[in-house]
Amino acid sequence: xxxxxxxxxxxxPAGMAAAxxxxxxxxxxxxxxxxxxxxxxxxxxCIHNGFGVHHFKKELTGPEYSDLVALExxxxxxxxxxxxxxxxxxxxxxxxxxxxxxxxxxxxxxAIILAMGCRERTRGAIRIHGARPAGVYxxxxxxxxxxxxxxxxxxxxxxxxxxxxxxxxxRRMTLEGAKVxxxxxxxxxxxxxxxxxxxxLNDFSIPLMLSHTITKIHGKERVEGVSITKxxxxxxxxxxxxxxxxxxxxxxxxxxxxxxxxxxxYGIIIDRKTSGPVVGELRQTSKxxxxxxxNVLHVHDLVDFVSEEGDLAGFGAAQYIHNNLSxxxxxxxxxxEGISIVVPQKINAQNVTDKVKLFMRAKKVYTxxxxxxYIGDKLVAHKKENKFLPAEMVYLTIKKEDxxxxxxxxxxxxxxxxx
Amino acid sequence: xxxxxxxxxxxxxxxxxxxxxxxxxxxCLIEKNEDVGAEATKANSGIVHGGYAEKPGSIKAKFSxxxxxxxxxxxxxxxxxxxxxxxxxxxxxxKDATKINELFAYGQKNGVPNLQIVDGNFxxxxxxxxxxxxxxxxxxxxAGITSPYEFAIALAENAIQNGVxxxxxxxxxxxxxxxxxxxxxxxxxxxxxxxxxxxxxxxxDEIAKMVGAVEFTIKPRQGQYLVFDKDxxxxxxxxxxxxxxxxxxxxxxxxxxxxxxxxxPDATPAPAKDYLDTASQNISEIIEAAKKSFPDFDLQKVxxxxxxxxxxxxxxxxxxxxxxxxxxxxxxxxxxxxxxxxPAIATYVSExxxxxxxxKLSPKINFNPYRKAYHAIANMQEQELNNLIKQDVKYGCVxxxxxxxxxxxxxxxxHRNIPINxxxxxxxxxxAGMGRCQSGFCTPKIMEIIHNELQIPKEKITxxxxxxxxxxxxxx
Numbered sequence: 001x002x003x004x005x006x007x008x009x010x011x012x013p014a015g016m017a018a019a020x021x022x023x024x025x026x027x028x029x030x031x032x033x034x035x036x037x038x039x040x041x042x043x044x045x046c047i048h049n050g051f052g053v054h055h056f057k058k059e060l061t062g063p064e065y066s067d068l069v070a071l072e073x074x075x076x077x078x079x080x081x082x083x084x085x086x087x088x089x090x091x092x093x094x095x096x097x098x099x100x101x102x103x104x105x106x107x108x109x110x111a112i113i114l115a116m117g118c119r120e121r122t123r124g125a126i127r128i129h130g131a132r133p134a135g136v137y138x139x140x141x142x143x144x145x146x147x148x149x150x151x152x153x154x155x156x157x158x159x160x161x162x163x164x165x166x167x168x169x170x171r172r173m174t175l176e177g178a179k180v181x182x183x184x185x186x187x188x189x190x191x192x193x194x195x196x197x198x199x200x201l202n203d204f205s206i207p208l209m210l211s212h213t214i215t216k217i218h219g220k221e222r223v224e225g226v227s228i229t230k231x232x233x234x235x236x237x238x239x240x241x242x243x244x245x246x247x248x249x250x251x252x253x254x255x256x257x258x259x260x261x262x263x264x265x266y267g268i269i270i271d272r273k274t275s276g277p278v279v280g281e282l283r284q285t286s287k288x289x290x291x292x293x294x295n296v297l298h299v300h301d302l303v304d305f306v307s308e309e310g311d312l313a314g315f316g317a318a319q320y321i322h323n324n325l326s327x328x329x330x331x332x333x334x335x336x337e338g339i340s341i342v343v344p345q346k347i348n349a350q351n352v353t354d355k356v357k358l359f360m361r362a363k364k365v366y367t368x369x370x371x372x373x374y375i376g377d378k379l380v381a382h383k384k385e386n387k388f389l390p391a392e393m394v395y396l397t398i399k400k401e402d403x404x405x406x407x408x409x410x411x412x413x414x415x416x417x418x419x
Numbered sequence: 420x421x422x423x424x425x426x427x428x429x430x431x432x433x434x435x436x437x438x439x440x441x442x443x444x445x446x447c448l449i450e451k452n453e454d455v456g457a458e459a460t461k462a463n464s465g466i467v468h469g470g471y472a473e474k475p476g477s478i479k480a481k482f483s484x485x486x487x488x489x490x491x492x493x494x495x496x497x498x499x500x501x502x503x504x505x506x507x508x509x510x511x512x513x514k515d516a517t518k519i520n521e522l523f524a525y526g527q528k529n530g531v532p533n534l535q536i537v538d539g540n541f542x543x544x545x546x547x548x549x550x551x552x553x554x555x556x557x558x559x560x561x562a563g564i565t566s567p568y569e570f571a572i573a574l575a576e577n578a579i580q581n582g583v584x585x586x587x588x589x590x591x592x593x594x595x596x597x598x599x600x601x602x603x604x605x606x607x608x609x610x611x612x613x614x615x616x617x618x619x620x621x622x623x624d625e626i627a628k629m630v631g632a633v634e635f636t637i638k639p640r641q642g643q644y645l646v647f648d649k650d651x652x653x654x655x656x657x658x659x660x661x662x663x664x665x666x667x668x669x670x671x672x673x674x675x676x677x678x679x680x681x682x683x684p685d686a687t688p689a690p691a692k693d694y695l696d697t698a699s700q701n702i703s704e705i706i707e708a709a710k711k712s713f714p715d716f717d718l719q720k721v722x723x724x725x726x727x728x729x730x731x732x733x734x735x736x737x738x739x740x741x742x743x744x745x746x747x748x749x750x751x752x753x754x755x756x757x758x759x760x761x762p763a764i765a766t767y768v769s770e771x772x773x774x775x776x777x778x779k780l781s782p783k784i785n786f787n788p789y790r791k792a793y794h795a796i797a798n799m800q801e802q803e804l805n806n807l808i809k810q811d812v813k814y815g816c817v818x819x820x821x822x823x824x825x826x827x828x829x830x831x832x833x834h835r836n837i838p839i840n841x842x843x844x845x846x847x848x849x850x851a852g853m854g855r856c857q858s859g860f861c862t863p864k865i866m867e868i869i870h871n872e873l874q875i876p877k878e879k880i881t882x883x884x885x886x887x888x889x890x891x892x893x894x895x
Contacts, residue, residue, distance in 0.1 A: 035820065085817040098796075100812030103805040122857040124646075124723030129697045132725070134882035134889055138859045149863055151877055151890035176894050220693065221887040248891075264650075 003108035004079075005029040005321050006314075007095050008115055009086050009262070012041020013303050014294020015115030016069045017310025018317070022113075023076050025318030030078045031107065033097055035085045039073070040066030041117055042140065043303065045147045048168055050195070054304035065303060086116075089266040093289055111289045111317040114263055114277070115310065118295040120165075121255040123217075128160075130216035135223035139165040139253040143172070152176055154249025158226050159183040160214050162190040162197070163391075164301065166253025171200035173251075180204075181245050184212040184228060186235055189365045191391045193301060213237060214250065223248050256299045263292070273341045274298040280329055280346040281356045282316025283309065288327070291317045298343050298359070301393055305359070319351070326350035331375075331409050338363050338415030339371070340390065347411070349403035356403070359395045360413055362388035369415050373398060376408035388415060421447045422778040424603055424612035426591050426626055428455040430567060430761045431753050432618035433574035438765035439772065440581035442780040447612065448575070448583055449605060451590035453884030454844040455837060456571030459620050460758075461847060462695070462727025463642070464684065465567050465675055466658055468756040469506060469559035471526030471534060478737040480529045482760035482767070487561055489762035498792030499566060499573035500676045506562035506658035507542055508669070509712060510555040518662040519557045526559070533560045548654045549713055562658055566676040567758050568847045572837065577790040579836040581783065587838070588884070591619075594629040596744055599777075601630070613777045616748045616768065620730045621692040623751035632742035635751060639692045639728040642684025643701045645709075648720040648855050651680035659712045670708040672716075677850060680716060682709035689728045697724040722855055729754040739764060739771070746777050793831060793849060797823035818868070819861045821854020826868060833872045840873055842866075843883040862889065 005027045008015045011034030019030050038044065043051070046062030053059055056068060073080070084099040093112055098104045120138035137145075137153060143165065145153045155178050159166045162185040170180045183201060188211050190197055201208050209228075215237050216227040230241040258276040260268075269278045269286035276297040277285040283293050293313035294306045319325040329346040340363045347356055358373065358381075366388040373381040373396050381396040388394060396413070423439055425432045428450035436448045452458065470484030494501040510519045519536060526534040535558045542549060542556045579585055589605040594615060601615050619626040624637045652674040661669035664686075675681050683705050702724055709716070732738055732752025737760070741748050748771055750764060757764075773780045794807055796814055807827070808815040814827035832839065832848040842858065842865055845851055851865060852858030858865075866880050866889060881887040 035817070083816065085820065085823075087823065098804075098808075098815050098817060100808065100815035103808040103815055104801050119856045120859050122723075122855075122859060124857055125719075125721055125855075127699065127702065127721060127724060129699050129702065129724065131696050134887035141859045141862055144863050145890060146894055149867075149877075150894045152892055152894055153890050155891060215699075216696070221881075221883070221885045 001094070001106055001108050004031045005109070006031070006111045006113060006317050007107060007109035008032045008113040009095065010034065010041065010115035010117055010294070010296070011039040011080060011082070012115060012117050012294065013043060013066065013069060013306045014117070014296070014310040015113065016073055017307040018113045018115055018291070018293055018314035019078050020069070020072055020076070021311040021314025022318045023078055025315055027318045027321050032078060032080045033084050033086055033095065034080065034082045037083050039070050039080060039082070045140070045144050047147050048172070051303050054302065055307050069307070086262060089262055111291065111320050113313050113317050114285070114290065114292040114296055115294045116259045116262065116296045118256040118258045118299055120252070121257055123252060126254050128214050128217060130227070131219055133217070133219035133221055133223050135219065135248055136217060136250045137252065139169045139251050142169055142251055146172060146176060152178065154178055154251070156181060156247045157249040157251055158214070158245055158247045159251045159253060161185065161253035161255070162192050162208060163253040163255065164192045164196050166251065167192045167196040167200040169251060169253070170206050171204060174204050174206065180206045181247055182207045182209050184209045184214060186211070186213040186231055189389065193391060215242065217250060223250055226250060256295065258296045258299065260296060263296075266290070271341070271345055273335070274343060278345045279343065280348055280351070281344050282319065282325065282351055283313035283344065284316055284320070284325065289320055298341060301391060305393060331403060331411055333358055334410055334412045335360065336412045336414035338366060338369070339413050342413055347403065349400065352400045352403060355397050355399050357395045357397050358411070358413065359393055361393055362390050362415060365389055366415050368418050370418050371396065371413060371415050373411055373413045375402065375406035375411050378402075378406055380406070380411070384418065420600060421445045421610060421612040423447070423614045423616060423772065424449060424601070424610065425616045425618055426603070427617070427619035427623070428571070428575060428585065429458060429460040429618065429620045430456060430571045430758055431620070431750055431764060432616075433571045433578065434761040434765035435616055435618060435750065435768050436578040436583045437574040438769050440578045440583050441783055441786045442769070443783050444778060444780070446583045447610065448578065448585045449589045449591060449603070450585065450587050453588055453841055453881075454839055454847070455575040455585070456568040456847070457883070459727055459730060460571045461568040462725050463567055463755070463758060464644070464671060464673065464681065465565055466506070466671070466673065466758070467501065467563040467565050468759040469526065469534070469562040470529050470531045470756070470759070471522050471557065471559060472663060473525065473529060473756065475525055475528035478739060479756060479760065482737065482763040483756045484529050484531045486756075486760040486763035490563065490565065493762055496788040497570070497573040497577055497790045499570040501563055501565040502676065503561060503563040504657040504674070505558065505560045506660060507546065508557040508660045508662060509542060509549065509553045510662060511552055512554070515662045516555050519555055522557050531559065531561065534558070546656060546659065548715065549659065550711060564658060564673060564676045565758070572848060573790050576836055577788070580790065581786055585837060591626060591629070594626070596630055596747070601746065614746045614748065614772060614775060616750060618750045620753070621728055623730060623749065627742065627749055627751070630744050630747055632744045632747045632749060634742060634749070635738055636733045637692070637730050637752065638733060639689035640731045640754065641687050641689035641694070641726055641728050643697050643705060643724060643726045644681055644683030645702055645705060645724050646675075646722045647680035647716060648722055649678040651716050651720045652678045654716070655680060655713065661708070661712060670705060670712070672709050672713045677853075679722065682706070682716070684727070692728060695726045695728065697726050723857060737764070739767060741771055741775060746775055748772070793828055795828065796825045818864050819851035819854065821856050822850040824849045824851040829865060829868050830872055833869065840869055840875055841881045841883050841887070
């Protein structure tokens with residue numbers, strides 16, 4: 001059986017960064033397995049700009065960002081296996097992978113980095129009822145059809161969900177000559193980045209209808225329209241506000257779900273809130289030698305943070321290979337008042353170099369508030385912003401000495417009003 | 420001139436076509452849709468019932484337990500997928516117990532083998548995740564689950580192998596009786612036939628009306644369902660019914676043949692035969708009702724909802740007889756348990772055909788009962804899979820990641836003897852697009868494969884035939 005020090009599953013930005021980081025940290029034998037025909041993952045279809053502002057200090061398109069990282073990879077001896085699908089993880093860290101050239105083979109790894117990304121939430125998952133015609137798409141599928149395949153999947157479009165991909169696709173479809181009738185958002189605020197609302201909707205006079213949802217899809221063969229309503233404070237449709245919008249396409253941008261089927265099957269503990277593995281400061285999962293990073297761990301809003309997390313997981317896996325990773329955990333992070341998720345969920349203070357970054361999201365929109373992190377009674381980190389939005393990931397930095405100076409094992413993060 | 424023309428390629432039409440293909444007859448099977456089994460056959464519970472729920476003496480009772488007993492053999496020949504999981508009708512109180520005893524008595528009269536009335540512990544032993552308050556149940560070990568559309572496809576493929584002509588996209592517009600034969604006109608052509616078998620499901624009354632053989636009306640009855648991911652299906656081993664009501668067999672909870680969790684159906688009059696909308700009100704009620712059987716399914720794992728319309732006849736029983744028009748045979752009103760009864764109905768229809776004396780049923784010596792299974796890589800052992808990939812690399816290229824379906828399987832589907840080109844037709848054969856991402860990732864890939872294999876421009880590729888197009892043209 002062929003074997004590697006590290007096998008990275010997924011060759012998107014997270015997997016590429018992780019492989020590079022492991023390589024920089026003296027791991028010799030690394031393999032990236034990618035299901036598509038080339039590296040880059042979803043970046044390849046994101047032809048708009050806005051990527052890399054933090055990581056590369058310049059504004060790039062998705063393919064440009066991906067190419068820059070792939071170029072670095074080419075300078076190394078990291079092996080890449082494309083057009084290959086990992087079916088499962090077997091006992092003792094064997095990766096079962098299939099492709100047309102080699103068939104189904106097993107490859108052994110000392111460490112595995114999970115970087116499989118996420119999938120889009122579907123119509124069925126959010127239970128939009130009505131008929132089942134063609135023309136109901138998730139935003140990513142439309143993005144692929146237009147940007148990679150060069151086909152127009154619709155002319156008159158209603159978009160549900162104001163997540164970033166939905167906003168980007170509102171602009172993209174408009175530029176391609178489609179009429180985007182409206183973008184509906186069930187929440188009273190958008191789930192996309194502010195810059196995307198301005199550049200993708202406002203600049204093209206596309207209406208954003210907050211507190212609205214689709215209650216019914218019409219059309220026998222192809223979509224013929226949607227019934228939409230306002231929703232109340234409990235997100236329940238208000239029947240009397242129902243109106244019909246004729247359209248031939250419904251585009252859904254209603255959330256992303258980390259694709260952890262392989263992780264679950266291997267028995268890795270999953271956080272119900274993030275839908276990704278519970279991880280430590282170096283993105284180690286509950287199974288020894290298995291790491292996780294990028295959108296398979298938790299859904300990010302910027303690829304820059306994905307790369308950063310890949311770096312961390314690659315570094316962690318390298319430490320594991322070199323027997324420098326301290327097992328077990330000293331601290332647990334707890335999402336308190338106003339916080340929906342925190343990553344990492346666990347920390348081993350021994351493995352922290354000088355500080356640890358905690359990534360989190362607000363449950364709803366908070367203005368004039370501060371995010372505080374406490375160990376016991378002691379405030380160990382805080383961040384003040386004019387506004388905290390669920391759409392924008394926030395991070396706090398905790399110093400290593402604060403972890404050591406506090407015996408309490410729980411780090412509680414809360415949003416509190418500014419006093 | 421055809422000996423037999425069968426109108427409607429649902430499960431009943433396909434079963435009859437395959438049964439009559441055993442004889443030296445010239446047979447034509449007409450279907451208005453772009454695929455077989457694309458209406459009620461694709462949207463039901465997929466249960467092979469035990470046969471205890473039908474009133475003794477009814478036509479339904481006559482065919483259901485007999486049909487059930489034929490599945491094992493048919494599956495061995497046709498490879499469509501059938502497992503005898505057993506079923507429970509669960510009860511909580513005295514009233515339920517009375518009903519369960521009644522069903523047991525029905526079952527005895529209908530000749531259902533090995534029926535048992537069992538206590539709550541027996542149920543919990545077999546189904547640890549069900550409601551802890553279950554006191555009593557009717558256990559039917561012969562009940563099972565199947566893949567109904569794959570059954571219809573397999574029957575049709577095997578019928579074609581044995582000489583039956585399948586005409587898709589052919590909608591019958593007129594039928595004329597002309598002394599010893601019929602002239603059947605479709606939107607494509609006119610053909611002559613000695614015998615017509617009306618298996619038009621929801622539209623059987625309209626077909627019968629064309630020739631003046633109207634003895635019934637079809638009142639479509641809708642049932643809605645909710646499908647969950649396979650990790651939820653893993654929590655249930657068999658088919659779980661609640662005690663039946665006047666119009667339905669009760670909300671059921673079951674693992675499907677392919678391992679998903681399925682809950683439903685309700686039973687409401689459909690506003691139109693082709694009205695297949697789901698509604699949040701109905702689905703919410705189904706969820707509440709299903710919780711009574713199985714309290715802990717995870718609503719975050721819902722994959723999709725669907726609705727199916729049952730071809731319920733006003734006579735409230737199956738209609739399987741030669742009509743008052745000589746040579747025109749109605750096989751109508753085949754609502755539940757029609758899937759179960761289908762094989763037995765088919766055999767009986769061959770007897771009716773023989774009895775008409777319009778045609779002679781001489782057995783075909785070279786009848787081949789076997790239909791090739793798909794090479795489903797998701798269920799294959801390593802060695803077998805690697806041998807397959809050595810023969811055809813396409814079996815190593817995974818197209819549908821949720822259901823692990825390879826390009827090889829999709830190409831197989833496109834080149835079999837039923838000419839298909841829609842994504843739903845591929846989905847029903849291979850499961851590509853059936854999983855949790857609901858074809859978000861594989862739609863563009865499958866379009867590419869259809870385009871390459873069949874030279875169809877992408878602008879003409881459909882979800883389910885007609886105008887259900889995916890794309891409207893090239894980008895700027």
